[in-house]
Amino acid sequence: IYILGIESSCDDTSASVICNAKVLSNVVANQEVHSKYGGVVPELASRAHQQNIVPVVQQALEQASITKEQLSAIAFTKGPGLMGSLLVGTSFAKSLALGLQIPLIDVNHMQAHILAHFIEENSKIPEFPFICLTISGGHTQIVKVTNHFEMEILGQTIDDAVGEAFDKSAKILGLAYPGGPLIDKYAKLGNPKAYPFTKPKVGDLDFSFSGLKTGILYFIQKQQRINPNFIAENLNDICASIQYTIVEILMDKLKNAVKKTGIKRIAIAGGVSANSEIRARLLLAEKHWGWSTNIPKFEYTTDNAAMIAITGYLKFLNNNYADVSVTAQARLKVTE
Numbered sequence: 001i002y003i004l005g006i007e008s009s010c011d012d013t014s015a016s017v018i019c020n021a022k023v024l025s026n027v028v029a030n031q032e033v034h035s036k037y038g039g040v041v042p043e044l045a046s047r048a049h050q051q052n053i054v055p056v057v058q059q060a061l062e063q064a065s066i067t068k069e070q071l072s073a074i075a076f077t078k079g080p081g082l083m084g085s086l087l088v089g090t091s092f093a094k095s096l097a098l099g100l101q102i103p104l105i106d107v108n109h110m111q112a113h114i115l116a117h118f119i120e121e122n123s124k125i126p127e128f129p130f131i132c133l134t135i136s137g138g139h140t141q142i143v144k145v146t147n148h149f150e151m152e153i154l155g156q157t158i159d160d161a162v163g164e165a166f167d168k169s170a171k172i173l174g175l176a177y178p179g180g181p182l183i184d185k186y187a188k189l190g191n192p193k194a195y196p197f198t199k200p201k202v203g204d205l206d207f208s209f210s211g212l213k214t215g216i217l218y219f220i221q222k223q224q225r226i227n228p229n230f231i232a233e234n235l236n237d238i239c240a241s242i243q244y245t246i247v248e249i250l251m252d253k254l255k256n257a258v259k260k261t262g263i264k265r266i267a268i269a270g271g272v273s274a275n276s277e278i279r280a281r282l283l284l285a286e287k288h289w290g291w292s293t294n295i296p297k298f299e300y301t302t303d304n305a306a307m308i309a310i311t312g313y314l315k316f317l318n319n320n321y322a323d324v325s326v327t328a329q330a331r332l333k334v335t336e
């Protein structure tokens with residue numbers, strides 16, 4: 001079974017071909033236009049998707065060495081995401097499926113981040129039930145996954161997502177967008193205990209990051225008044241301290257989730273699961289606390305179409321297709 005996956009929910013245009021659970025190609029076109037604005041500009045994003053989608057799909061088919069006539073179905077991201085961006089992928093997928101007269105499969109982007117774990121190339125495939133910590137640019141959730149399509153949100157952020165916490169902190173430090181990977185990079189050279197930041201007080205399985213961001217902002221402003229070169233001179237220590245605090249928060253919540261559910265099988269998903277510190281800490285938890293952890297391959301953490309294709313494949317096996325009246329949905333819960 002060959003599935004073409006198409007992802008266009010935010011600022012990356014991506015297409016992937018999989019053969020059963022094996023990825024044959026996963027092409028991602030990043031949009032450079034947004035970096036100078038310090039965030040994604042929706043209008044520019046949808047325009048760039050329109051320019052990218054045909055060549056990206058063509059490249060995905062070429063790299064997989066198959067023709068479009070060999071495809072069994074087309075899977076696309078229905079939501080959540082930016083409406084203008086979603087519409088490009090949705091209408092493209094619809095017309096292609098219609099033209100080829102093959103099934104069309106709508107995919108929930110948040111489910112796809114989690115189901116990326118079922119791609120064959122990962123070091124291991126999770127066993128049910130497991131707890132997934134989804135940490136991305138727009139979401140921060142603890143999800144109990146009972147089956148491929150049976151999920152329950154146990155806790156989530158009451159304000160900012162963890163990816164935003166990384167990106168906004170990076171912006172305060174004058175780093176380019178998206179700043180998460182840069183904080184990770186500089187943190188490797190710094191002291192994580194250099195500057196203690198306060199962890200938020202919220203429910204056992206809930207998250208809050210807006211207070212932390214404000215705390216970081218005030219701290220940096222104060223230090224810069226004393227020494228205008230504070231950021232430049234201490235960038236590594238600042239990044240290490242911010243990352244340490246965020247990862248501590250995430251680990252605390254995972255510990256609470258294990259305690260509450262008794263489930264020790266832990267997976268992480270979403271763009272922030274690319275972070276080297278959270279990955280290292282999970283491996284330690286495996287060693288010291290007997291957790292069994294699933295850490296996705298790096299290329300399946302941030303937005304990619306392989307995760308859309310694998311979710312499409314799992315739905316295909318259940319004959320779970322969309323009809324042509326399907327529409328993009330900017331808001332969509334992981335459980336919908």
Ligand code: ATP
Nearest residue numbers: 136137138139163178180181184271272274275303
């Ligand atoms: P959502 O999936 O919630 O709709 P999104 O698709 O925009 O949001 P992803 O692509 O899953 O988000 O993740 C992007 C986020 O991941 C950004 O905030 C980025 O800074 C963060 N990120 C990527 N790599 C790292 C890293 N190494 N360390 C920390 N954060 C990272």
Ligand code: FE
Nearest residue numbers: 113136302303
């Ligand atoms: Fe995403």
